[in-house]
Amino acid sequence: MDKLAEYLQYPFVRYALIVGVLIALCSSLLGVPLVLKRFSFIGDGLSHVAFGAMCIATVLKLSNNMLLIMPVTIIGAVLILRTGTNTKIKGDAIIAMISVAALAFGYLIMNFSNTPNLAGDVCTTLFGSTSILTLSRADVWLCIIMSVLVLVIFVLFYHRIFAVTFDENFARATGMDTEKYNLLIAIITAVIIVLAMNLVGSLLISALIIFPAISAMRLFHNYFKVTVFSAIFAVICAFSGIIISILAGTPVGSTIVGVNVLAFAVCWSIGKLRGTAA
Amino acid sequence: MALLTVNDVSLGYDGRAIAEHLSFTVEKGDYLCIVGENGSGKTTLMKTLLNLKKPLAGEIITGDDLKPGEIGYLPQQTEVQRDFPASVMEVVLSGCLSRMGNRVFYSREEKQLAVENMKRMGILDRADQCYRELSGGQQQRVLLARALCATQKVLLLDEPVAGLDPKVTADMYRLIQSLNKEGITIIMVSHDVAAALQYAKHILHVGNRVFFGTREEYSSSKLGRLFLEQEGGEA
Ligand SMILES: Nc1ncnc2c1ncn2[C@@H]1O[C@H](COP(=O)(O)OP(=O)(O)OP(=O)(O)O)[C@@H](O)[C@H]1O
Numbered sequence: 001m002d003k004l005a006e007y008l009q010y011p012f013v014r015y016a017l018i019v020g021v022l023i024a025l026c027s028s029l030l031g032v033p034l035v036l037k038r039f040s041f042i043g044d045g046l047s048h049v050a051f052g053a054m055c056i057a058t059v060l061k062l063s064n065n066m067l068l069i070m071p072v073t074i075i076g077a078v079l080i081l082r083t084g085t086n087t088k089i090k091g092d093a094i095i096a097m098i099s100v101a102a103l104a105f106g107y108l109i110m111n112f113s114n115t116p117n118l119a120g121d122v123c124t125t126l127f128g129s130t131s132i133l134t135l136s137r138a139d140v141w142l143c144i145i146m147s148v149l150v151l152v153i154f155v156l157f158y159h160r161i162f163a164v165t166f167d168e169n170f171a172r173a174t175g176m177d178t179e180k181y182n183l184l185i186a187i188i189t190a191v192i193i194v195l196a197m198n199l200v201g202s203l204l205i206s207a208l209i210i211f212p213a214i215s216a217m218r219l220f221h222n223y224f225k226v227t228v229f230s231a232i233f234a235v236i237c238a239f240s241g242i243i244i245s246i247l248a249g250t251p252v253g254s255t256i257v258g259v260n261v262l263a264f265a266v267c268w269s270i271g272k273l274r275g276t277a278a
Numbered sequence: 279m280a281l282l283t284v285n286d287v288s289l290g291y292d293g294r295a296i297a298e299h300l301s302f303t304v305e306k307g308d309y310l311c312i313v314g315e316n317g318s319g320k321t322t323l324m325k326t327l328l329n330l331k332k333p334l335a336g337e338i339i340t341g342d343d344l345k346p347g348e349i350g351y352l353p354q355q356t357e358v359q360r361d362f363p364a365s366v367m368e369v370v371l372s373g374c375l376s377r378m379g380n381r382v383f384y385s386r387e388e389k390q391l392a393v394e395n396m397k398r399m400g401i402l403d404r405a406d407q408c409y410r411e412l413s414g415g416q417q418q419r420v421l422l423a424r425a426l427c428a429t430q431k432v433l434l435l436d437e438p439v440a441g442l443d444p445k446v447t448a449d450m451y452r453l454i455q456s457l458n459k460e461g462i463t464i465i466m467v468s469h470d471v472a473a474a475l476q477y478a479k480h481i482l483h484v485g486n487r488v489f490f491g492t493r494e495e496y497s498s499s500k501l502g503r504l505f506l507e508q509e510g511g512e513a
């Protein structure tokens with residue numbers, strides 16, 4: 001405990017906690033509709049798209065590669081989420097197609113530039129380029145602003161997101177502009193993923209999208225409760241994961257994922273026990 | 279003016295027509311049954327009437343007192359809904375979205391409307407239960423309650439009795455008929471020609487040959503008799 005109090009005095013530890021918890025919160029909220037729409041792997045897919053864009057940015061020697069990565073990833077997200085319920089190619093296939101294509105092209109293009117550290121670059125997209133423990137003040141503010149934005153949008157459109165996720169055709173038949181909401185979901189998904197990918201890596205972002213949602217679904221059978229629980233679940237796991245990794249000196253991202261897996265196992269067991277008891 | 283006027287409409291996907299030259303009208307308070315073989319385009323017609331897809335040719339005119347979004351819809355069940363964590367109340371309430379305008383949350387009146395429609399469908403005591411844990415017949419009632427939240431005017435029902443046992447099926451037909459008596463226009467897809475002839479006022483037969491007329495005209499037409507015999511032979 002003393003050791004923890006001592007660590008908390010360092011700004012980088014506080015920054016890591018704020019950013020980690022906020023990203024976990026946003027991804028878990030998005031995770032519920034994404035998992036239900038069978039887009040669990042969108043985090044992986046989009047991070048590959050972002051990797052492809054990053055390769056192009058490197059070859060073109062762009063000074064600020066975010067200017068390329070963000071729009072390309074948003075386009076990727078829109079392409080993926082547009083497929084929805086009414087097209088012939090289903091969600092999992094389109095994610096696989098887009099992500100594999102982006103990865104392959106990115107890697108190909110990368111070979112034309114004389115980047116010495118290719119393996120290293122691939123590794124950073126998976127595990128985060130700026131380590132969460134070396135965040136700058138600007139990173140933290142960007143993250144706070146984006147998270148607040150996502151939260152506000154999420155609350156404002158909560159019922160509409162539910163309707164689009166539960167039954168898109170019905171929502172459309174009763175006069176809702178479902179394209180608009182699918183686009184909205186796609187854009188905030190892309191924003192969160194690009195942000196998170198830089199900070200914590202794409203491996204972690206996928207876990208943060210999937211685990212809270214499926215854990216909540218083990219325990220609750222009501223959309224509102226599932227949403228609230230997955231948010232709480234994500235916050236607790238991210239918080240304790242970061243603390244553990246600081247105290248134990250383990251890698252942050254993997255520790256958070258580890259905590260998520262354990263917590264999921266607990267939820268799963270409780271769900272099973274309740275199922276057999278009832 | 280008729281509630282819905284369908285003028286020489288052709289249906290299909292990717293430019294390939296599956297049903298051509300459909301013309302019919304639906305009046306206020308009508309009960310229209312759409313019959314036809316599997317794959318003849320009944321669901322496609324429903325989707326076109328709902329504006330979910332465009333007709334290949336022809337036009338659909340809605341009467342001046344029917345605004346878009348004032349149609350209630352009971353779909354053939356989709357994959358996603360089957361394992362979705364949502365309570366009955368949440369599903370029924372989502373039918374009120376079209377009334378919500380720019381508001382963010384449901385008003386008290388909308389919640390009251392949802393409760394009333396659940397009462398009407400006899401599922402009020404299940405309001406907090408999980409939708410996916412209900413039986414097929416109960417799920418249909420939930421979706422019907424949701425459709426009723428969306429409209430007081432027109433209901434489009436796509437095979438509302440598919441997979442239900444004879445008793446529940448009869449209940450369902452009675453329910454739909456009572457809604458029709460309350461003044462709601464019903465457009466229903468059904469494979470059950472006998473029931474269609476019992477309850478409907480008009481029949482639309484889609485397929486290789488198209489028929490539109492009152493049920494009396496249908497049962498005395500050559501096409502109707504042929505189809506009735508076939509269906510009777512299968513059952
Ligand atoms: N999304 C689609 N893309 C292309 N063709 C389709 C699509 N959906 C349906 N079809 C085709 O259109 C035809 C009509 O389908 P539809 O679902 O309207 O039939 P239906 O009359 O409702 O049949 P059922 O009685 O089985 O419900 C079928 O031949 C089907 O193969």
Ligand SMILES: [Mg+2]
Nearest residue numbers: 320321322354
């Ligand atoms: Mg059908």
